[in-house]
Amino acid sequence: KSAEIVPAVxxxxxxxxxxxxxxxxxxxxxxxxxxxxxxxxxxxxxxxxELLFEKLTDTQKSHSGHDTRAVNYLSLEFLMGxxxxxxxxxxxxxxVAQDALKGLGKDLYEICEEEPDMALGNGGLGRLAACxxxxxxxxxxxxxxxxxxxxxxxxxxxxQDGRQIERPxxxxxxxxxxxxxxxxxxxxxxxxxxxxTVIDENGISHKVWHAGQKLKGVPWDVxxxxxxxxxxxxxxxxxxxxxxxxxxxxxxxGGYVDAQVEKSKAETISKVxxxxxxxxxxxxxxxxxxxxxxACSVKDILRRFRRAxxxxxxxxxxxxxxxxxxxxxxxxxxxxxxxxxEERLDWxxxxxxxxxxxxxxxxxxxxxxxxxxxxxxxxxxxxxxxEIIYEINRRFLETVEQKWPGDNDIKxxxxxxxxxxxxxxxxxxxxxxxxxxxxxxxxxHSELVKxxxxxEFDQLYPTKLINVTNGITPRRWLKACNPALAALYDETxxxxxxxxxxxxxxxxxxxxxxxxxxxxxxxxRDNKVELVNIIKDLTGIEVSADAIFDIQIKRLHEYKRQQLxxxxxxxxxxxxxxxxxxxxxxxxFLFGAKxxxxxxxxxxxxxxxxxVAEKVNSDxxxxxxxxxxxxxxxxxxxxEKMFPAADISxxxxxxxxxxxxxxxxxxxxxxxxxxxxxxxxxIEMAEEIGAEHMFIFGLSVAEVKELKTAGYNxxxxxxxxxxxxxxxxxxxxxxxxxxxxxxxxxxxxSLLEYGDEYLCLADYESYCKAHDAIDTTYRNKALWAEKAxxxxxxxGKFNSDRSIEDYVENVWHLKKYPLA
Ligand code: 26Y
Numbered sequence: 001k002s003a004e005i006v007p008a009v010x011x012x013x014x015x016x017x018x019x020x021x022x023x024x025x026x027x028x029x030x031x032x033x034x035x036x037x038x039x040x041x042x043x044x045x046x047x048x049x050e051l052l053f054e055k056l057t058d059t060q061k062s063h064s065g066h067d068t069r070a071v072n073y074l075s076l077e078f079l080m081g082x083x084x085x086x087x088x089x090x091x092x093x094x095x096v097a098q099d100a101l102k103g104l105g106k107d108l109y110e111i112c113e114e115e116p117d118m119a120l121g122n123g124g125l126g127r128l129a130a131c132x133x134x135x136x137x138x139x140x141x142x143x144x145x146x147x148x149x150x151x152x153x154x155x156x157x158x159x160q161d162g163r164q165i166e167r168p169x170x171x172x173x174x175x176x177x178x179x180x181x182x183x184x185x186x187x188x189x190x191x192x193x194x195x196x197t198v199i200d201e202n203g204i205s206h207k208v209w210h211a212g213q214k215l216k217g218v219p220w221d222v223x224x225x226x227x228x229x230x231x232x233x234x235x236x237x238x239x240x241x242x243x244x245x246x247x248x249x250x251x252x253x254g255g256y257v258d259a260q261v262e263k264s265k266a267e268t269i270s271k272v273x274x275x276x277x278x279x280x281x282x283x284x285x286x287x288x289x290x291x292x293x294x295a296c297s298v299k300d301i302l303r304r305f306r307r308a309x310x311x312x313x314x315x316x317x318x319x320x321x322x323x324x325x326x327x328x329x330x331x332x333x334x335x336x337x338x339x340x341x342e343e344r345l346d347w348x349x350x351x352x353x354x355x356x357x358x359x360x361x362x363x364x365x366x367x368x369x370x371x372x373x374x375x376x377x378x379x380x381x382x383x384x385x386x387e388i389i390y391e392i393n394r395r396f397l398e399t400v401e402q403k404w405p406g407d408n409d410i411k412x413x414x415x416x417x418x419x420x421x422x423x424x425x426x427x428x429x430x431x432x433x434x435x436x437x438x439x440x441x442x443x444x445h446s447e448l449v450k451x452x453x454x455x456e457f458d459q460l461y462p463t464k465l466i467n468v469t470n471g472i473t474p475r476r477w478l479k480a481c482n483p484a485l486a487a488l489y490d491e492t493x494x495x496x497x498x499x500x501x502x503x504x505x506x507x508x509x510x511x512x513x514x515x516x517x518x519x520x521x522x523x524x525r526d527n528k529v530e531l532v533n534i535i536k537d538l539t540g541i542e543v544s545a546d547a548i549f550d551i552q553i554k555r556l557h558e559y560k561r562q563q564l565x566x567x568x569x570x571x572x573x574x575x576x577x578x579x580x581x582x583x584x585x586x587x588x589f590l591f592g593a594k595x596x597x598x599x600x601x602x603x604x605x606x607x608x609x610x611x612v613a614e615k616v617n618s619d620x621x622x623x624x625x626x627x628x629x630x631x632x633x634x635x636x637x638x639x640e641k642m643f644p645a646a647d648i649s650x651x652x653x654x655x656x657x658x659x660x661x662x663x664x665x666x667x668x669x670x671x672x673x674x675x676x677x678x679x680x681x682x683i684e685m686a687e688e689i690g691a692e693h694m695f696i697f698g699l700s701v702a703e704v705k706e707l708k709t710a711g712y713n714x715x716x717x718x719x720x721x722x723x724x725x726x727x728x729x730x731x732x733x734x735x736x737x738x739x740x741x742x743x744x745x746x747x748x749x750s751l752l753e754y755g756d757e758y759l760c761l762a763d764y765e766s767y768c769k770a771h772d773a774i775d776t777t778y779r780n781k782a783l784w785a786e787k788a789x790x791x792x793x794x795x796g797k798f799n800s801d802r803s804i805e806d807y808v809e810n811v812w813h814l815k816k817y818p819l820a
Contacts, residue, residue: 064307068814070429123554279334432461446465471661517786673787675697
């Protein structure tokens with residue numbers, strides 16, 4: 001690979017400046033003196049689009065010209081964040097745009113702040129999809145992301161008296177410059193109704209589904225620019241509308257109003273992203289969302305296939321479909337339905353195509369997150385798909401019978417349909433049965449998928465279950481979000497690290513170089529100062545950049561154990577109150593997290609953290625040694641300011657429960673040290689970095705299993721550790737909630753009476769010790785700097801480009817087609 005990267009798109013500062021002005025005048029009908037920052041942002045986006053659209057059409061032309069094999073990445077979530085800064089970086093025009101705007105009296109960083117986040121996802125799974133489409137385009141692979149054009153993304157969070165309030169996220173209320181509506185590619189989607197058996201002219205019977213309702217899927221395309229702009233792929237998002245063709249009947253019968261009501265019902269399908277990321281609620285609207293999106297995407301995939309003049313036998317040579325968790329599983333029976341019912345292909349032939357086309361990524365072992373849909377609901381909404389699932393299952397159970405003759409327990413366990421008072425369709429089983437590859441997202445997780453989640457499937461299909469360790473895109477998570485550190489790496493290891501993150505290793509010899517250490521830590525300090533200002537703006541709280549910035553940012557979940565972090569904070573606070581001279585490096589504990597609106601305990605933990613923050617931050621006795629800040633509305637754009645400013649990364653899930661984690665990688669890449677359990681990708685990070693440069697604590701996966709089998713009793717820890725007992729008892733008083741004793745007792749109850757499912761108390765002592773070690777290590781500036789550099793420079797493996805190459809080699813088998 002060459003060292004010097006030639007700019008992807010020719011554009012001088014002068015040309016950029018003119019393009020922005022033109023857009024301001026000719027597209028936005030305003031002028032310099034009247035334009036606010038939002039208008040400048042829009043004008044800049046339009047100017048970028050002009051450069052980008054040409055590459056987009058060139059890429060699409062090349063892909064159809066070569067009739068390329070492509071991966072279709074189906075995901076209910078794409079957590080894109082903002083696009084302007086990233087697109088400029090990938091076009092290698094960030095500096096050009098910065099200079100152009102400077103010439104116009106504007107600051108590009110300020111302009112970028114005008115962009116609403118595209119928050120079409122909950123967390124890790126959605127952000128992973130966003131990193132993956134960046135990598136696919138960067139590597140030059142033909143790929144399409146398919147998703148839903150939600151009118152409202154993940155809710156906006158604010159706090160009222162410390163409690164989470166949710167408000168709708170109106171990200172495109174005033175339009176979105178990045179999306180292109182494609183009415184020429186509209187799809188129609190049937191729902192409800194009944195199935196008829198029809199005998200054709202040759203006397204052969206087949207099934208016809210007569211829909212009770214029809215939806216229209218309108219595609220919105222978002223261009224995805226790869227780094228270097230050698231490929232611009234698309235993310236295609238479907239918006240639901242009423243199908244006019246269908247409404248005419250009601251309309252003509254005088255039902256003008258009814259027709260309008262039908263119309264708004266159809267439009268609710270893509271209205272809102274479900275904010276749950278662990279408990280599957282089995283809601284009808286969600287199933288319809290999933291089907292609507294899968295039906296549109298599958299039809300679109302087949303439309304492109306046919307347009308190229310191809311015939312069915314080569315479908316699996318041209319099409320790979322990746323299912324991002326089980327959420328798009330319904331694409332499987334949908335493809336079978338089209339091939340068998342509409343195209344009248346033989347079942348066995350259609351099935352052999354599906355087996356080659358589909359593959360599935362599992363992101364969780366938590367039983368409550370595994371999707372199941374009631375047979376009754378299926379029967380009502382998708383009657384033909386239910387029949388197809390039954391037939392898939394009937395044939396599958398024959399294979400099980402061959403492998404384990406007469407073993408009805410195994411059949412019951414593996415069956416796609418779960419028997420019981422409410423019969424349920426198990427989506428994960430359908431995925432595993434169909435897919436040629438099933439992957440977990442980190443080594444330990446993939447092992448647990450084999451041994452704990454699907455052991456019999458692993459015996460039945462010994463090569464199906466594999467691992468693809470997650471990754472993050474270094475373009476967004478280093479180059480764009482931490483320009484100073486990116487520049488230091490450019491200078492130290494060459495600019496190639498952006499596409500070859502392993503290059504960072506060349507900086508390792510500098511880990512002990514005092515000059516390099518000084519520069520590395522000055523950058524960290526500057527980033528902390530920036531965050532100090534953001535904290536002040538958002539919360540009014542004043543913190544010092546000299547303190548250790550200890551950050552936990554991720555969805556709020558009991559298994560992620562923000563409550564363990566909380567009880568450690570209380571421990572430090574107590575130590576300080578007991579002894580005002582207690583010697584500790586000042587610490588700022590920062591949080592960002594959204595709780596699912598219906599998840600009571602998660603909301604209680606947010607409330608507790610906010611109440612503890614209020615008390616701690618205003619307590620003069622502790623002399624500013626401890627601060628607690630919960631930043632509201634955690635999202636990608638806020639994350640981009642927090643990762644570069646972190647000293648400590650909290651990755652403290654109960655071992656065995658965090659499939660991978662990806663925030664862990666973003667922190668380390670930006671020079672934070674991890675305090676974490678041996679869980680998910682933390683384990684592989686320790687292999688790369690050296691565990692001695694992390695603060696590893698707590699029970700291992702095996703120890704968690706042992707303890708649970710032996711019978712875990714949280715009271716053992718409560719009565720044996722006076723410090724632990726004191727902080728838990730504190731939660732029962734009204735110390736943090738004056739006049740309202742018991743307002744935080746829920747948390748204590750969950751950790752004692754309710755059995756402490758996530759073993760917080762078992763890991764408490766070890767966690768506190770890890771934090772003591774953090775304090776000691778931080779006092780040694782050179783040692784800390786060395787470790788920070790080692791963490792960052794060792795992140796090569798966690799480049800999402802590597803993840804994509806793993807998928808290409810083991811699952812998708814694609815070829816690269818970059819533009820010349
Ligand atoms: C079924 C529905 C309620 C649901 C919706 C979203 C269930 C789960 C989710 C999202 C899950 C998720 O974000 N999982 C995370 O995926 C990351 C990427 O693989 C992992 O790094 C992380 O450990 C995992 O929790």
